[in-house]
Amino acid sequence: MLRYLGIRLSTTVGVLFASTLIVFLLLHVGPGNPATLLNGGHAPNAATLKYFNARYGLNHSLPDQYVIWLGHLLHGDFGQSIAAHSSVTSVLAPRIGVTLLLTGYAVVLMSIFGVAIGVLSGVVRNGPFDLAATLGSLTFTAIPTYVTGVVFAVVFGVDLAWFPAEGGGDTGSLFTRLDHLTLPALALALSSLALVSRITRSAVIGELESDHVFGAKVRGFTRRRVVVKHALRGSMIPVVTIIGAQVGYLLSGAIVIEYAFGLNGIGTLLVQSVQGKDYAVVQAIALIVTFEFLFISLVVDLLYCLIDPRVRLAGGRT
Amino acid sequence: MTTSDPTLDVLLEPTEDLRHRRYGSRLLRGLPKVVVGVSIALLVVIVAAAILAPLLAPYNPNTPDLLNPYAGPGAAHLFGQDSAGRDILSRILYGGRLSLLGPTIVILIAFAVGVPLGFAAAYSGGWTDIGVSRVFDLIFAFPALLLAIVIVATFGTSFYSAVFAVTVTYIPLMGRVVRSACLVERQKPYVEACRLQGYGSWRILVLHVAPNIGRILVSQTTLYFAYALLDLAALSFLGLGAQPPQIDWGTMLENANQGVFQSATGVIFPALAIVLLVVPLNFVADWTLEYNRAREERR
Numbered sequence: 203m204l205r206y207l208g209i210r211l212s213t214t215v216g217v218l219f220a221s222t223l224i225v226f227l228l229l230h231v232g233p234g235n236p237a238t239l240l241n242g243g244h245a246p247n248a249a250t251l252k253y254f255n256a257r258y259g260l261n262h263s264l265p266d267q268y269v270i271w272l273g274h275l276l277h278g279d280f281g282q283s284i285a286a287h288s289s290v291t292s293v294l295a296p297r298i299g300v301t302l303l304l305t306g307y308a309v310v311l312m313s314i315f316g317v318a319i320g321v322l323s324g325v326v327r328n329g330p331f332d333l334a335a336t337l338g339s340l341t342f343t344a345i346p347t348y349v350t351g352v353v354f355a356v357v358f359g360v361d362l363a364w365f366p367a368e369g370g371g372d373t374g375s376l377f378t379r380l381d382h383l384t385l386p387a388l389a390l391a392l393s394s395l396a397l398v399s400r401i402t403r404s405a406v407i408g409e410l411e412s413d414h415v416f417g418a419k420v421r422g423f424t425r426r427r428v429v430v431k432h433a434l435r436g437s438m439i440p441v442v443t444i445i446g447a448q449v450g451y452l453l454s455g456a457i458v459i460e461y462a463f464g465l466n467g468i469g470t471l472l473v474q475s476v477q478g479k480d481y482a483v484v485q486a487i488a489l490i491v492t493f494e495f496l497f498i499s500l501v502v503d504l505l506y507c508l509i510d511p512r513v514r515l516a517g518g519r520t
Numbered sequence: 521m522t523t524s525d526p527t528l529d530v531l532l533e534p535t536e537d538l539r540h541r542r543y544g545s546r547l548l549r550g551l552p553k554v555v556v557g558v559s560i561a562l563l564v565v566i567v568a569a570a571i572l573a574p575l576l577a578p579y580n581p582n583t584p585d586l587l588n589p590y591a592g593p594g595a596a597h598l599f600g601q602d603s604a605g606r607d608i609l610s611r612i613l614y615g616g617r618l619s620l621l622g623p624t625i626v627i628l629i630a631f632a633v634g635v636p637l638g639f640a641a642a643y644s645g646g647w648t649d650i651g652v653s654r655v656f657d658l659i660f661a662f663p664a665l666l667l668a669i670v671i672v673a674t675f676g677t678s679f680y681s682a683v684f685a686v687t688v689t690y691i692p693l694m695g696r697v698v699r700s701a702c703l704v705e706r707q708k709p710y711v712e713a714c715r716l717q718g719y720g721s722w723r724i725l726v727l728h729v730a731p732n733i734g735r736i737l738v739s740q741t742t743l744y745f746a747y748a749l750l751d752l753a754a755l756s757f758l759g760l761g762a763q764p765p766q767i768d769w770g771t772m773l774e775n776a777n778q779g780v781f782q783s784a785t786g787v788i789f790p791a792l793a794i795v796l797l798v799v800p801l802n803f804v805a806d807w808t809l810e811y812n813r814a815r816e817e818r819r
Contacts, residue, residue: 217661224658228674344799346750348757349791352777356784454663458754462777473758476673484673488666495663 206507214500221492222275226268229481275489281482285475290486294468298490301467303379305456307387308394309449316395317441320402325429327407335403339396347455351389351462359385383465390459394448401444405437412436438509446502450495457491556807559800566797570616577610582765590783599789602772603779608786611767612793618679618768619793622761623748625683627741630690630748635737637691638698642706643725653699656692664689665754672760679768682761686751690744697740701733735812742805746798753794769793 246254255261262270274281280290319339323332342350358364409415410433418432457469464470468487475483569576578598585605593600599608641652659667671685705711706729714724755761756770757777764771769790776786 217658220658221661224662225670228670231674344802345795346754346798348754348773349794352773352780352787353791355777356780356787450663454665457665457669458758461758472669473760476669476760477677479673481673484670488662488670491666492662495666496661 207504210500210503214496218493218496221496222272222489223268225485225488225492226271229485230264230267280486283475283480283483285478285480285483290482293471293483294486294490297466297468297471300379300383300465301456301460301469304383304387304390304460304465304467305449305452307380307383308391308452308456309445311387311391312395312398312448312452313445315391316398316445317402319395320399320441321406321429321434323399324403324406324410332403335399339400342392342396343400345393347390347393348458348462350392351386351459354385354389355463386459386463386465389462390452390455394452394455398441398444398448402437402441405440406433409433409436435509439506442502442505442509446498446505449498453491453494453498555803559803559807562796562800563804566616566793567620569613570620573610573613573617577607577613579607579610581606581610581614581767583607590779590786592783592785600783600785602786603775603782608772608789611772612769612789615767615769615772615790616793618762618766619749619753619770619797622679622683622686622752622768623745626687626690626748626752627745629687630694630744631741634691634694635698638695639702639725641695642699642702643721649699652695656696659689659692665751668751668755669758669760672755677760677763679762679766682752682755686748686755689751690748693744694740697736698733701736702729705729705732735808735815739805739808739812742801742808746801746805749801750794750798 460469675681753770
């Protein structure tokens with residue numbers, strides 16, 4: 203277990219390191235000179251250029267710039283935002299909560315409802331509930347989040363006015379914030395929720411047909427006990443896999459949903475920063491989301507070990 | 521989900537690629553033929569409508585009618601008018617052109633680059649395989665959409681940089697499918713039989729393995745086409761893809777979303793256009809896969 207943890211941790215750190223290199227290089231090899239950009243699109247004169255290069259450390263060689271940048275990064279310094287004229291950290295700080303709350307809310311909705319619906323349809327296979335769930339998930343898995351989001355905003359936000367359709371989601375009490383985030387979180391979670399329920403359903407059905415569940419039935423356990431204690435536990439590996447994969451998807455899906463609903467999260471900021479060529483902010487957000495993504499895959503891999511001890515013997519999945 | 525190599529899992533359940541996940545098309549097992557027929561018909565109609573847009577469109581898609589913004593559907597404008605009073609029907613028809621052209625370019629390039637890389641990785645093994653696989657893994661370490669956004673940030677917002685960005689994320693997807701499929705095929709008896717007859721590995725690859733993998737590739741490519749369309753539409757929706765006066769469904773959806781409080785109907789048509797293209801594509805991909813499975817079992 204420890205050995206596996208060690209290997210897994212070191213690969214994650216390695217990939218994280220490589221991802222900083224990629225993000226750094228991508229935004230440095232692209233066309234467009236930062237000094238020109240800072241000067242409002244006009245090529246600056248020699249003195250200004252010298253000033254800019256010194257001010258933003260552009261007079262160093264590319265590898266040196268990378269090392270300096272990485273050093274600052276390790277100290278939590280993401281550099282300066284051109285658009286906001288302040289440090290990237292101070293721009294990100296008030297916004298990251300919205301994104302985390304939105305993604306977390308969506309993950310909770312997806313896991314609870316996805317697994318519950320999946321288990322129920324698996325248990326009452328081919329019943330009316332199963333049929334309705336199948337049709338529902340068929341529809342929603344095929345529709346991308348931004349379409350769901352836009353349509354939800356129209357139907358529930360504008361026409362029915364059940365929930366606020368617009369608003370930052372960054373002010374007020376936790377309840378107000380959650381109220382603002384309900385529609386976006388639902389739109390974000392829906393297609394993943396449908397997929398999770400499908401996978402859960404087939405996993406539960408597979409387990410219910412297995413020998414060990416048959417054995418439990420033969421021993422005369424109640425149906426509830428057979429389902430909860432025997433079938434559910436065995437069906438958790440594919441469910442955890444799909445939930446883990448979907449969390450990764452929700453992280454990037456949140457970017458689009460925030461933009462669609464006009465939320466003040468880092469996703470909206472990322473889009474604005476790309477449009478405004480505010481590269482330091484783009485780098486910071488790209489790294490934060492990638493870090494979250496890698497962290498989630500690490501957690502999922504470790505969960506396998508807890509759920510299924512055989513994984514340890516096999517030397518682990520990579 | 522039992523093999524230790526996740527790439528093999530992907531191959532064994534090609535429609536359930538967990539990373540690129542949006543649809544659970546596995547539940548469509550035993551898809552009725554009617555559904556497939558309707559899907560193919562719908563796809564043909566949509567493609568034809570996009571190609572014939574100049575003949576079919578009742579208005580110029582970019583001619584504004586500022587006196588009638590957000591006008592609802594009516595006899596003169598079947599789908600209504602958008603924020604600048606432009607005819608939504610004409611814009612849907614013209615928008616289909618870029619919306620279909622984008623994923624077509626993505627898939628062609630991803631195929632041309634990814635397939636040889638996958639073959640090389642599986643067939644040469646050793647350092648080639650390690651090198652190619654690590655590069656793929658590194659691209660997979662980023663959420664696909666995020667990587668695409670960073671690439672667009674690098675090259676500036678335009679239709680072609682969005683296409684390029686999405687292509688970068690699809691090359692490893694394509695390569696991985698080919699690599700896994702090759703590794704599975706290589707262990708089959710017919711490959712061994714060929715080898716015993718003294719055929720060179722390239723001959724086995726091109727004449728024997730490739731046709732067998734081709735069937736998997738067809739359904740996978742169809743599915744990736746649908747995904748690529750959605751990814752490009754997402755970038756356009758974020759304002760990072762096609763720029764005005766270019767039209768695609770993603771930009772239309774974004775435009776309608778901005779004016780959602782004035783007119784809700786504007787949102788429906790681009791949303792419907794995307795869904796009516798993507799859902800049938802999923803059905804068709806699933807059907808080709810099912811067809812191959814049945815074929816495989818008959819042998």
